[in-house]
Amino acid sequence: MHYVSVAVCAGILVASVASAPVSAQTTVKRSPEEMRASYDAHKGDFDYLLGDWEFTAESKEYGKFRGLWSAVRLEGGQILDEYRVLGDNGDTMYMTTSLRNYNRALDRWELVGLDAGNGIQDIGTGRRVGSEMQIEQKFGVTTDKPSLWKIRYYDIAPDRFFWSADRSTDGGKTWVSKHQTIEARRIGPPRSFGALATGKKSTQSTPQAADPISGNWGSDDQTFLELKLDANNAVSGTAIWRDGSSQETRGPIKTGTFNPRTGAIRLEGEAKRPDTGATASYVIEGKLEKDTLAGTFTFDDRKGNFSFTRK
Structure with missing residues (x-):
């Protein structure tokens, strides 16, 4: 993909990020119990979508391209x-962000x-329909070529999902079916960002959203465990x-591996037993799921299970 084509279609490719219907708000009041039930259900x-993905895409207007997609859960859900979007040499040709929040x-x-400089204009709404997430959203609102997109996330699995969008440039009168499609494959486990203001000094040198393992x-x-993940x-x-x-007692990790695709981690090393002082080998095996690292350990003749969260 050439830079010129990406620059021209920046207003179009943003659709790959966000999603949702721009229908008028209903005035029907819901009870606190109904709202709580809806929030819990949805x-x-x-x-x-949480975690890191690589994707291939095709647009009827701009051809084939590829890129990376990452999502985190904020403290409030x-x-x-x-x-x-990446160019032929892996350079970033286009980048945008989106924020999704459930309205109970x-x-x-x-x-x-949220494209740089476009304010908060490209809004939409979305709902789960069966096993799909369906979204209707406006894009390019501040440009001379606004468009309306109907987006489907479908065939959703832990390690992949598919994305398809119909586009209208005349306010929904006519539509181009499958104007853009995406196939995404997972390359990193689900993760959360955590609190920005915790009220106490952070013990991590690497932001949690950027690195799922490093920290205490x-x-x-x-x-x-005091861990550091490298590139x-x-x-x-x-x-x-x-x-x-x-x-x-403290024992340095001699060999440690993390699989971002599965979330599996394995740590090996030696440490002195705190009860006898004798040096012994240890093996720690676990899996990262959301914010919890859990698994089993063997330390000399000791065996057990663990479940840790990041401090």
Whole structure:
């Protein structure tokens, strides 16, 4: 894909990010119980999108292209995602973000596409229909070529999904079917951003949204793993072993790997036993699911299970 074609179609490709219907708001009031039930039923509708994806796409107007797509859950449950089109050499040719938030009073998702400099104009709404997410959204509102898109996410699975959009440039009078299509494949596990203002000093040097592993992991206000993930998905750091609450030893991780596609992690090293002082080998195997790292460990003759969250 050449830069000129991407620049020309920037207002079009933004549609790949956001989604939703721009219908008028209903005035029917819903009870607190109804709103709570709707929120509980639909707050996870976009969970499939969380994580990191690579995609291939085709537009009837601009041909084939590829890119990366990442989404995180914010502390309040909103979904923030970034959609990035890559050129032939892997350079970023176009990037946009979108914010998705469920409206329990109107029983629908509401979305906005955020291109640099376009304000908050490209809005839409979306609903789950069976196994699909269906969205209607306006794009290019501030340009001389506004358009309306009907978007479907379908054949959704843990490691892939498909996306198809019909487009209208005359306010919905006529439509171009499958104007743009996307096939996305997972390359990183689901993740959340966490709180921005926590009220205490962060112990992480890497933002949680940008790195699913690096940081301190533990339970009950105690840290058991200090991890650092590099660009090759190798994991280094320290495993902390305790005998009750008084004795503690630290063992460097000699070999550590993380699979961003499956969320699996394996750590190996040696440490002194906190009860005897003898040096012994350990193996820690687990899986990252959302915000929890859980699995099993073997340390000398000790075996057990663990479930940690990031501090």
